[in-house]
Amino acid sequence: MLHAANAEIGSTYFVKxxxxxxxxxxxxxxxxxxxxxxxxxxxxxxxxxGPCVFDIEGQHICIRNCDACKIMLEAAHD
Structure with missing residues (x-):
């Protein structure tokens, strides 16, 4: 698991x-x-x-880096 702020651009993840x-x-x-x-x-x-932009079910959401650090993710294997 990793923080949303440390995730790779263009990658897809599940919110844990x-x-x-x-x-x-x-x-x-x-x-x-x-x-x-x-x-x-x-x-x-x-x-x-700076802020991060995420696509969540078609919604583009921009949040601060400190808030993105509080979202834990797991890689989605296509």
């Missing part, structure tokens, strides 16, 4: 777990499709620990 300190952020990401078991594809990562 996540734990956010902010319940509002967790609620919003749940509403956008982030849940345990959902498929996540890394679209883009910014330099210098």
């Amino acid at each position: 777990s996540f734990s956010f300190d902010n319940p509002v952020l967790q609620h919003r990401l749940n509403a956008l499709g982030l849940s345990v078991g959902s498929v996540l594809k890394v679209q883009r990562k910014s330099l210098f620990k």
Whole structure:
């Protein structure tokens, strides 16, 4: 398992777990499709620990690197 912030660009992963300190952020990401078991594809990562862009069920979501570190992923084997 690895953190979403350390995932490879263009790779597809399954969300294994996540734990956010902010319940509002967790609620919003749940509403956008982030849940345990959902498929996540890394679209883009910014330099210098900037925000990351993920594709979750067709939704492009940009989150801070520190929040992406709280999402644990497992590689999806095609």
